[in-house]
Amino acid sequence: xxxxxxSGGGLVQPGGSLRLSCAARGLPFLFKTYTMSWYRQxxxxxxxxxxxxxxxxxxxxxxxxxxxxxxMSRDNVGNTxxxxxxxxxxxxxxVYYCYARRTQDYWGQGTQVTVSS
Numbered sequence: 001x002x003x004x005x006x007s008g009g010g011l012v013q014p015g016g017s018l019r020l021s022c023a024a025r026g027l028p029f030l031f032k033t034y035t036m037s038w039y040r041q042x043x044x045x046x047x048x049x050x051x052x053x054x055x056x057x058x059x060x061x062x063x064x065x066x067x068x069x070x071x072m073s074r075d076n077v078g079n080t081x082x083x084x085x086x087x088x089x090x091x092x093x094x095v096y097y098c099y100a101r102r103t104q105d106y107w108g109q110g111t112q113v114t115v116s117s
Contacts (some may be wrong), residue, residue, distance in 0.1 A: 018085045020113070022081045053073075096112075
């Protein structure tokens, strides 16, 4: 059974930082071959891609509005991905989801990030 388990969400003031982690368990192929991504969904809005790390070469791309503030990294030995978020803004408030794709799609349960004073 495949599980993507996120952790690290919470409440933070504008300008603050948070670190999200995603632990992948039970993936049928080597973790490094999976494209791993972080999505987010704010209330009343569509889910959007925040950052993605391509399987194989590990090239990482970011949503324009988070580029330079968020950093995505992956540990292909520990089967984890991390989204380090800096200079958080109220508009970053959303549920953040971990996503894995190779031959099938897998989603985590989501973790709430709230940026508010």
